[in-house]
Amino acid sequence: SKLKILEFPDPRLRTIAEPVDVVDDSIKLLVDDMFETMYDAPGIGLAATQINVHKRIVVIDLSEDQSEPLTLINPEYTVLDQTLEEMQEGCLSVPGFFDNVVRPHKIQVTSLNRDGEEQNFVADGLLAVCIQHELDHLNGKLFVDYLSGLKRNRIRSKLEKKHRAEAAG
Ligand SMILES: O=C(O)C[C@@H](Cc1ccccc1)C(=O)SCC(=O)c1ccccc1
Numbered sequence: 001s002k003l004k005i006l007e008f009p010d011p012r013l014r015t016i017a018e019p020v021d022v023v024d025d026s027i028k029l030l031v032d033d034m035f036e037t038m039y040d041a042p043g044i045g046l047a048a049t050q051i052n053v054h055k056r057i058v059v060i061d062l063s064e065d066q067s068e069p070l071t072l073i074n075p076e077y078t079v080l081d082q083t084l085e086e087m088q089e090g091c092l093s094v095p096g097f098f099d100n101v102v103r104p105h106k107i108q109v110t111s112l113n114r115d116g117e118e119q120n121f122v123a124d125g126l127l128a129v130c131i132q133h134e135l136d137h138l139n140g141k142l143f144v145d146y147l148s149g150l151k152r153n154r155i156r157s158k159l160e161k162k163h164r165a166e167a168a169g
């Protein structure tokens with residue numbers, strides 16, 4: 001089922017997610033719900049933190065036709081190449097705002113897949129950016145944290161206004 005995505009500045013987005021102990025059927029159902037929610041948004045990634053589930057689970061699909069689903073459970077990465085890359089990022093928890101963030105260009109990723117098996121791979125470009133963005137979510141960090149305080153406050157004010165208007169119905 002489609003799940004509700006928390007929006008900045010909701011303090012629950014600042015929670016540190018816990019590791020998954022066993023990749024059982026309940027985790028697989030949660031992963032399926034996360035893909036459904038991500039595809040519907042639409043987005044190219046989603047961290048469990050964003051749907052108020054504080055477990056270290058990320059789903060990603062960079063394809064145009066939902067053909068390349070990637071599940072990362074208890075993901076970790078190391079930086080392979082210090083070269084920095086600047087890319088425009090968006091966030092389903094900061095709807096309507098996009099800005100440039102600088103991140104390492106190439107990373108080595110280790111995680112469990114949807115079947116609980118170990119997977120290791122190298123990522124660069126948009127995949128590396130997306131993985132770092134999603135892992136920030138699991139550590140309670142948002143891309144707006146990399147922007148100036150002025151920009152962050154303006155985004156916060158505009159989203160708080162939107163949420164008040166929605167609450168008023
Ligand atoms: O909030 C999230 O984690 C999802 C976010 C992932 C992300 C996008 C761009 C750079 C880094 C991380 C998004 O998917 S925002 C929406 C978006 O970028 C997009 C939506 C539809 C098609 C293509 C991109």
Ligand SMILES: [Zn+2]
Binds near residue numbers: 092093137
């Ligand atoms: Zn995000």
